[in-house]
Amino acid sequence: MSDIVIPPGLVLIVGAFALPFVSLRLRNVLLLGLPLVALALVWMVPDGEALRLSWFGYELTPVRGDALARVFGTVFALMVFGGGLYSLNQPRTLELTSAYAYAGSALGVVFAGDLLSVFVFWELMALASTMVIWSAGREAWGPGIRYAIIHLLGGVILMAGVAGQIWTTGDIGFHAMATDGWPRWLILAGFLINAGAPPLQAWLPDAYPAASWSGMVFLSAFTTKTAVYVLMRGFPGAEILLWVGLFMACYGIVFAILENDMRRILAYSIINQVGFMVTGIGIGTELALNGAAAHAFAHIIYKALLLMSAGSVLYMTGKSKCTDLGGLFRTMPVTTVCGTIGALAISAFPLTSGFVSKSMINSAAGEEHLAVVWFVLAAATAGVFLHAGIKFPWFVFFQKDSGMRPPDPPANMRWAMYLLSAICIGLGVFPQPLYAILPYPVDYEPYTGSHVVQQLQLLLFSGLAFFLLLNALKRTRTITLDVDWLWRGLAPGPAVRLARWVSAWRAVALERLGGSLTFVVGSLRRHHGPEGIVGGTWPTGVMAFWTTVLLAGLLVVYYI
Structure with a gap:
């Protein structure tokens, strides 16, 4: 407490607002340097309450360190560095300013030790991420408005829960809570909205693909994973999260298979993957919580890699529909290889990061004899290989020739994909560095003969089903309707009549x-x-x- 502790997120927030006022060269230096400084600060935060403030009679803890915070802080800082490297040739300084403020706010949530500090950074994160969407241009205005409405609604629900918690208990500490009162149910609901849980999950595939080719890379990393973090911190072992997570895992697969837009495919797969993490939190054992944290770490990296490859295609061709793409492996080999590595990682293929993280959640379900949960997760793993492991790279890079011959993207975008590809493979081959920073001691071996054979059987038969059903899975120029149609399509008619x-x-x-x-x-x-x-x-x-x-x-x- 006597040493000066600098909040890691503060560096990104303050640095973000300097970006519009510096030269292009200095801007690029800040884009790469700020996340490295933040990463160093993450590991300088000691365990326990590192910074305390008094505010209107409340003792706030804006910085508190522990193993869980360091896991998410580390991957958030790495993600900002990779996203900044990828975005060096992004001309919209507003987007980069908003993205770095967004990332800094997410780090603020991760290290917050009280509910009021969590709420402040939570709302800053919502505002900054909305600006990331709006900075893409006029077409992003509508999705950005809908995104802001949902997240401000979630913020109001969260604030009501925090106020109720203070009123009923007088406690503002952010720690594990039981779902035994209406304030805590409201807090849980506010967290789940940001996680993309039902029934308001459609904000994610609606808003994220409206962002620019670089903006969606940042968006994929922070909002839903920050929600995973606060669920792990606040509600480990809550049984309702089991069923919410399983629904999300299945829901994301169904809509990703139906989707034609490559970035909407990956947006739905975010919901699917977060569903695995939420299920692990619901199981609540040390192995399951370690698995949820490890999978969040791995997911942020491989999802960003997938979106970088998709963003590179969009950047070089101006197209995002699968029906407009195909045959790009001929002239975009780097993007193809890196996208394929990301696809294998999200599918939990052996020797990739997804295999060593997702398997912990499945094993935890088996150890707790949760047969239904285990079988649903196994089916969801096969479904992931269908929509993200095969469908995305096949229809974008390998299907019938579209006639386009774009080259690979600029060097900085390729370097970013190289970096994240190396992390995906490195963690898959050597998972011990990741296991060493997890919240609980790890006594788990992912590469057992039975587990590897089981996973390969699951994935290979899933791949066989894809090619046998290829004609049925080919997409047409259609629009997929989600539950947001209820308030975007069905509700306006009665609303207009009511207004009249x-x-x-x-x-x-x-x-x-x-x-x-x-x-x-x-x-x-x-x-x-x-x-x-x-x-x-x-x-x-x-x-x-x-x-x-x-x-x-x-x-x-x-x-x-």
């Missing part, structure tokens, strides 16, 4: 009120105006008489 009825009722009410006011004013004028009986001049004797009468009446009332 309210407008007509208001007009009638105002007309009647106006008539009543006119009558009252007229009556007052008739009686109290210059010609009225009350407004006229009365003789002094008459006034004295009535004054005497009133005083007499007052005396009578007083004595009675």
